[in-house]
Amino acid sequence: MLEKIPFNRPAYIKKAEVYLQQALQSGHLAGDGNFTKQSTALLEKMIGVKKALLTTNCTHALEMAAILLDLKEGDEVILPSFTFVSTVNAIVLRGAKPVFIDIRPDTLNFDENQLEKLITPKTRAIFVVHYGGVACEMDSINQISAKNNIPVVEDNAHGLFASYKGKNLGTLGVLATQSFHETKNISTGEGGALFINDPSLEERAEIIREKGTNRSRFFRGQVDKYTWVDIGSSYLPSEITAAVLLAQLESGEQIQAKRNQIWNTYHTQLADWSARNGVRLPFVPAECSHPSHLYYLLMPNLDARTRFIACMKSKNILCVFHYLPLHLSDMGLKFGGKQGDCPVTEDVSDRLVRLPLFYDLTEQELERVIDAIKSFSP
Numbered sequence: 001m002l003e004k005i006p007f008n009r010p011a012y013i014k015k016a017e018v019y020l021q022q023a024l025q026s027g028h029l030a031g032d033g034n035f036t037k038q039s040t041a042l043l044e045k046m047i048g049v050k051k052a053l054l055t056t057n058c059t060h061a062l063e064m065a066a067i068l069l070d071l072k073e074g075d076e077v078i079l080p081s082f083t084f085v086s087t088v089n090a091i092v093l094r095g096a097k098p099v100f101i102d103i104r105p106d107t108l109n110f111d112e113n114q115l116e117k118l119i120t121p122k123t124r125a126i127f128v129v130h131y132g133g134v135a136c137e138m139d140s141i142n143q144i145s146a147k148n149n150i151p152v153v154e155d156n157a158h159g160l161f162a163s164y165k166g167k168n169l170g171t172l173g174v175l176a177t178q179s180f181h182e183t184k185n186i187s188t189g190e191g192g193a194l195f196i197n198d199p200s201l202e203e204r205a206e207i208i209r210e211k212g213t214n215r216s217r218f219f220r221g222q223v224d225k226y227t228w229v230d231i232g233s234s235y236l237p238s239e240i241t242a243a244v245l246l247a248q249l250e251s252g253e254q255i256q257a258k259r260n261q262i263w264n265t266y267h268t269q270l271a272d273w274s275a276r277n278g279v280r281l282p283f284v285p286a287e288c289s290h291p292s293h294l295y296y297l298l299m300p301n302l303d304a305r306t307r308f309i310a311c312m313k314s315k316n317i318l319c320v321f322h323y324l325p326l327h328l329s330d331m332g333l334k335f336g337g338k339q340g341d342c343p344v345t346e347d348v349s350d351r352l353v354r355l356p357l358f359y360d361l362t363e364q365e366l367e368r369v370i371d372a373i374k375s376f377s378p
Contacts, residue, residue: 011359016247023243031236051196058179058192062090079127102342133293135164208232263292302350304378
């Protein structure tokens with residue numbers, strides 16, 4: 001039997017072993033040590049963000065964003081239905097109501113053309129998701145947000161190192177969240193970051209991350225003792241996580257180069273096959289650069305996708321679908337979601353399938369995946 005090709009495998013960077021050993025020998029394994037400081041400084045430099053705070057995961061970064069925006073019961077937040085559950089959980093944990101917006105059929109991103117009609121006097125935030133690391137139409141979204149004085153949060157879990165009109169994703173909202181989950185280009189297993197582009201939120205963000213205390217100010221010598229001053233939780237990752245992150249970030253260029261090569265090979269090699277079989281490939285607008293986070297196929301229908309995944313599995317290749325519409329989930333229905341609210345989301349969710357894409361996917365494995373795809377007829 002052919003060796004299994006997984007959907008994902010985190011990038012192995014040997015330097016991480018050295019950094020882990022140093023962290024373990026340092027005597028400081030809790031957060032905000034040397035590796036946390038180095039990783040944070042490098043992130044800020046690479047992205048051009050005013051302030052970055054490492055978090056235990058992207059979910060916690062989203063929760064921090066919701067707290068910083070003072071979301072509460074009676075508030076409404078607009079977000080796409082086509083996203084991971086962490087985006088909406090951060091909102092409902094504060095008592096706010098999610099208002100789901102549909103996605104564009106080309107980029108599968110938040111449809112900015114539907115935004116204004118969803119805004120009400122209760123709207124307190126707009127959460128955008130850059131699907132696959134391809135940017136939303138941020139000029140239009142930020143224009144509408146400015147006109148209505150509603151802050152924008154970028155869920156940039158997919159979009160590290162991507163850009164929109166020359167500006168890095170993560171710098172285009174008041175706040176942005178980042179993921180370093182094992183499925184992401186830069187991975188620590190679990191991990192994340194909050195990017196803060198409004199300086200007025202920096203100090204409170206530190207307090208929230210440190211269990212509601214002003215501990216960070218104490219360590220900078222700004223106060224002679226620290227105490228409980230606000231709500232918060234334990235969102236600070238350990239030095240173990242930060243050590244792995246530093247090694248990954250320092251190898252970011254080589255990781256990205258390999259992923260770009262794989263993405264481009266799929267896109268070139270599958271063009272003719274997809275055109276003949278009514279399968280749509282990813283679309284990237286000219287003003288966007290993307291990080292080759294994922295590569296998907298949009299099959300003609302649900303039956304074709306089901307048969308495709310089974311066909312690939314029979315060849316020991318794992319392909320997977322992605323998000324189910326949040327507005328049609330059990331919780332989404334409780335918030336008033338119903339069939340037909342987000343028709344593009346409902347359609348895409350049934351047809352999308354993701355292909356294996358990871359740093360150490362070999363040329364032979366990539367060729368095997370492409371050959372298997374070309375043998376399939378929808």
